[in-house]
Every structure is written in C-alpha cells, then in structure tokens.
Amino acid sequence: MAFVEFRNVSKIYTMGEVEVAAVDGMSFDIEAGELVVIVGPSGAGKTTLLNLLGGMDSVTSGVVTLDNRPVSDFSEVELTYYRRYDIGFVFQFYNLVANLTAKENVELAVQICENPLDPVKMLELVGLGNRLDNFPGQLSGGEQQRVAIARALAKNPKLLLCDEPTGALDYQTGKAVLKLLQDTCHNTGRTVVIVTHNTAFEAIANRVIHVREGRADKVTINRRPVSADTIDW
Ligand SMILES: Nc1ncnc2c1ncn2[C@@H]1O[C@H](COP(=O)(O)OP(=O)(O)O)[C@@H](O)[C@H]1O
Numbered sequence: 001m002a003f004v005e006f007r008n009v010s011k012i013y014t015m016g017e018v019e020v021a022a023v024d025g026m027s028f029d030i031e032a033g034e035l036v037v038i039v040g041p042s043g044a045g046k047t048t049l050l051n052l053l054g055g056m057d058s059v060t061s062g063v064v065t066l067d068n069r070p071v072s073d074f075s076e077v078e079l080t081y082y083r084r085y086d087i088g089f090v091f092q093f094y095n096l097v098a099n100l101t102a103k104e105n106v107e108l109a110v111q112i113c114e115n116p117l118d119p120v121k122m123l124e125l126v127g128l129g130n131r132l133d134n135f136p137g138q139l140s141g142g143e144q145q146r147v148a149i150a151r152a153l154a155k156n157p158k159l160l161l162c163d164e165p166t167g168a169l170d171y172q173t174g175k176a177v178l179k180l181l182q183d184t185c186h187n188t189g190r191t192v193v194i195v196t197h198n199t200a201f202e203a204i205a206n207r208v209i210h211v212r213e214g215r216a217d218k219v220t221i222n223r224r225p226v227s228a229d230t231i232d233w
C-alpha cells in the first residue's frame with residue numbers, strides 16, 4: 001500500500017440548484033519521503049484535493065488513506081487529531097498571528113502537538129535564528145513564509161502540505177522558499193506536497209501529479225529531479 005492513496009475520490013459542492021464537482025473521480029499514489037508537485041490550472045481542484053488530504057474537508061465519495069489509515073472515514077474528532085498531529089500546512093498567505101513574534105508563532109502551534117520539535121531549532125533550520133523576536137510585520141514576505149514552514153515542521157508532521165507556497169512571493173524569494181522545501185524533504189525524509197499552477201516546478205519533484213478538471217490526468221516520475229535553484233520561470 002502506498003503512503004498516500006486517493007481512490008476514485010470526488011468532492012461535490014452544492015450551491016442551490018447547482019452542483020460543482022471540484023474533484024471528480026481522482027486517483028493517485030504518493031510514496032513516503034517523496035517531494036510531490038501537484039500541478040494544474042486555476043480551478044482544476046488542487047486546493048480541494050489538498051483539503052481532502054489534510055482533513056480540512058470531507059469526500060463526497062471515494063477513499064483517502066494516509067499511512068494505512070482511512071482518512072475519508074474519520075469522525076470529526078479523529079479529523080481534529082489528524083490535523084493536529086499528522087499534517088503540517090503551509091498556505092500562500094502565511095497566516096501568522098500578527099501580534100506574536102516568530103518564535104511565539106511556532107511555540108503556539110506546538111502547544112497542541114504530541115511530539116513537537118524545538119521551535120528555535122526549526123527557525124534556525126529555515127535561516128531565521130537571528131529573527132526569533134521579530135513580529136511578522138517586521139519580516140519580509142519570504143521570511144514570513146519561512147516562519148510558516150518552521151511552524152508546520154515543528155509539529156513533526158507525517159506530511160507537509162503546501163498550497164501555492166510561493167504564490168505571494170517575488171521570483172528570487174519564491175525560488176529560495178522552494179529550495180527550502182526541497183531541502184526539507186531531502187534532509188528530513190519527510191513527505192512534502194507542493195500544489196502550484198507553475199509548470200516550471202515539475203522539474204524539482206520526484207513525482208508530478210497533473211490535475212485537470214478534478215482528475216489526476218497524468219503522473220510523471222522524475223528519475224533525476226533538479227535542484228530548485230536551477231529552475232527558471
Ligand atoms: N467551497 C466551495 N464551494 C463551491 N465551489 C467550490 C468550493 N471550493 C472550490 N469550489 C470550486 O471547485 C473548483 C475547484 O476549485 P479549487 O480546488 O479551489 O481549484 P484550484 O485550487 O486548482 O484553483 C472551482 O470551480 C471552484 O470554484
């Protein structure tokens with residue numbers, strides 16, 4: 001059994017009379033330790049599938065499993081623990097608490113965790129060892145995203161899920177954040193999933209899942225992924 005399995009997963013949103021199949025019969029696998037890029041145009045269902053995998057939304061039909069556990073069958077309580085203990089999230093707009101320092105933002109997140117890693121060590125890992133006491137407003141966008149990555153990693157999650165993590169960043173900063181995510185995967189053996197509309201990111205992944213109209217159109221395995229600092233877009 002693969003580390004992550006999506007089997008014929010659908011998510012249908014009903015808005016009045018209208019039904020939108022955001023995810024529409026999607027199947028794919030992810031192996032442990034892989035850097036995975038999920039790529040597709042806007043509206044393809046990328047955020048929806050990430051929310052289903054991260055336990056933030058529930059499937060209409062189909063099966064989602066992580067590490068042999070049936071996420072798509074979880075109760076609300078089980079989903080709460082799953083989001084707390086098993087999943088680290090990184091969003092496009094960082095979502096830091098504005099009146100807490102970098103260190104406090106990471107400490108806050110690990111308060112509800114089972115086996116957290118040291119917040120200061122995580123901030124050092126992302127290159128912010130000298131910015132521990134800065135508030136988000138005193139940090140650049142790229143630095144704020146590094147805090148968000150440190151916060152997600154400090155939870156010691158089984159899976160790191162990143163939705164358009166460079167979407168709000170300029171080119172050079174975006175590239176540095178991408179490199180950090182790739183290094184995190186390589187150096188910690190953690191499974192990292194990056195959702196993007198940017199096809200240039202495909203080259204850095206072990207596995208590329210192409211999403212179109214709510215389906216996994218094609219899956220590509222890269223025998224030789226390249227370093228994130230060598231790609232251009
Ligand atoms: N909560 C929701 N209610 C209704 N429609 C939604 C909802 N979330 C997403 N959708 C629709 O599902 C489709 C896929 O959305 P999304 O997963 O956000 O795509 P992507 O992240 O690839 O841009 C879009 O047509 C979007 O409008």
Ligand SMILES: [Mg+2]
Nearest residue numbers: 046047048163
């Ligand atoms: Mg999206």
